[in-house]
Amino acid sequence: MSTTTVRAGDVRLPREAREALEQREPVTVTDRDRPAFVILHPDDYAYASPLLERRRQGLPIPVERLLTEDDFAIIREESLDAIDDGILESWVS
Amino acid sequence: MSAPLSDLRRGAICVALYPFTPEIPLEVVLREANADSELNAKLEAYDSIEAIAKITRDELVVQFKLRPVLLIQTGTAEQRPDVLVARISSITEDHRQHRANWVRKLEHEIHPLMMRVGHEQHHGLKAESYVNLLSVQPVNKAAILRRLGHLTDDEMKGVSERLVRALEIDVSAYVARLRPDASTGEPTEPAPLS
Numbered sequence: 001m002s003t004t005t006v007r008a009g010d011v012r013l014p015r016e017a018r019e020a021l022e023q024r025e026p027v028t029v030t031d032r033d034r035p036a037f038v039i040l041h042p043d044d045y046a047y048a049s050p051l052l053e054r055r056r057q058g059l060p061i062p063v064e065r066l067l068t069e070d071d072f073a074i075i076r077e078e079s080l081d082a083i084d085d086g087i088l089e090s091w092v093s
Numbered sequence: 094m095s096a097p098l099s100d101l102r103r104g105a106i107c108v109a110l111y112p113f114t115p116e117i118p119l120e121v122v123l124r125e126a127n128a129d130s131e132l133n134a135k136l137e138a139y140d141s142i143e144a145i146a147k148i149t150r151d152e153l154v155v156q157f158k159l160r161p162v163l164l165i166q167t168g169t170a171e172q173r174p175d176v177l178v179a180r181i182s183s184i185t186e187d188h189r190q191h192r193a194n195w196v197r198k199l200e201h202e203i204h205p206l207m208m209r210v211g212h213e214q215h216h217g218l219k220a221e222s223y224v225n226l227l228s229v230q231p232v233n234k235a236a237i238l239r240r241l242g243h244l245t246d247d248e249m250k251g252v253s254e255r256l257v258r259a260l261e262i263d264v265s266a267y268v269a270r271l272r273p274d275a276s277t278g279e280p281t282e283p284a285p286l287s
Contacts, residue, residue: 058268
């Protein structure tokens with residue numbers, strides 16, 4: 001996938017953003033409170049770039065590769081929610 | 094009692110009796126099949142299995158909950174009984190305490206499959222919530238009680254992107270058609286998504 005490269009001297013990043021990247025944390029840049037860019041550490045980009053390449057081509061990505069452990073936990077909680085609060089209706093009385 | 098059909102437009106947020114996937118115990122079906130050679134033959138042949146619907150056993154239970162849903166297609170035509178919806182759930186205090194990263198992704202609108210709603214007045218929800226585009230299913234229109242609010246066309250673009258991911262839809266042919274034509278430099282005519 002083609003990328004555009006710029007020199008570090010041409011980019012002004014706040015100190016907290018540089019520190020976050022050193023800790024391998026993505027940095028989200030917002031514009032009017034909405035995310036405009038996400039800056040990644042190069043090692044993280046190596047993981048993400050195959051997915052980005054597929055996305056650019058419009059190819060499907062196995063959905064489970066897009067889910068984190070948090071997501072799986074949320075999905076489990078959603079099904080438990082049904083048992084806790086749902087209205088149970090048997091097909092016969 | 095049910096919401097008027099004119100309210101059932103794509104992007105509407107409605108309160109509906111949302112069915113959960115019933116836990117149908119396969120062993121009941123197989124037990125009935127063993128006692129019914131005709132049904133067994135149908136199962137073997139992967140033929141019509143309408144006879145299974147006649148099984149009247151307490152083991153078959155359907156669960157419902159009255160909850161907000163997002164209409165992801167238009168359901169204004171009388172001729173169609175069902176409409177496809179995605180479930181909406183609350184973002185709870187427990188989520189904020191124990192799933193902070195997940196909440197942050199929703200707030201930053203970078204979750205690939207779920208989307209925050211309820212933070213704008215036009216959504217019509219009382220609490221901050223999220224739409225889960227992995228949890229999509231048809232509901233009977235008679236089970237839709239009323240319209241609460243709606244998502245804007247711009248917000249629905251975010252829903253569409255997440256649906257493409259959640260349903261693993263291959264849009265490569267569509268994307269290829271959007272690329273500039275080498276001879277003219279103009280994008281070629283996009284084909285409608287099927």
